[in-house]
Amino acid sequence: MQRSTLIGLKIGLLALLAFIAAIGMSVNAPATHWLQEAFLGLSFSFGFGLGLPDIAAYAASALVFLAIFCAGYFLGKLVARKLEN
Numbered sequence: 001m002q003r004s005t006l007i008g009l010k011i012g013l014l015a016l017l018a019f020i021a022a023i024g025m026s027v028n029a030p031a032t033h034w035l036q037e038a039f040l041g042l043s044f045s046f047g048f049g050l051g052l053p054d055i056a057a058y059a060a061s062a063l064v065f066l067a068i069f070c071a072g073y074f075l076g077k078l079v080a081r082k083l084e085n
Contacts, residue, residue, distance in 0.1 A: 004080035011076025012069045019068050039065070 023041055024034025039061055047057035 004077050004084065007080035008073040008075075008077030011079075012071075012073030015072030015075075016065065016069045019065075 020034050020038045023038035024031065027034075027037045027041070029037050042064060043054075043057040043061040046052050046060045047054060050057075052060060
């Protein structure tokens with residue numbers, strides 16, 4: 001595996017963890033429940049705020065998590081490639 005791919009994976013994971021921590025710190029729950037709280041809070045926002053059905057709200061929440069990871073991955077990979085050359 002290339003070095004830029006590994007750096008991209010690390011940056012993507014850090015971006016996702018930062019997003020989870022940002023949402024998780026706002027609730028009175030231990031850190032072990034932050035992922036669940038972030039996912040359910042985001043799906044509640046989609047369900048109640050936008051009026052989506054339950055399954056669509058869960059799917060949209062999963063897509064947001066995936067999009068944050070992918071954005072961090074591609075950004076980290078791009079920066080690693082720029083620094084290597």
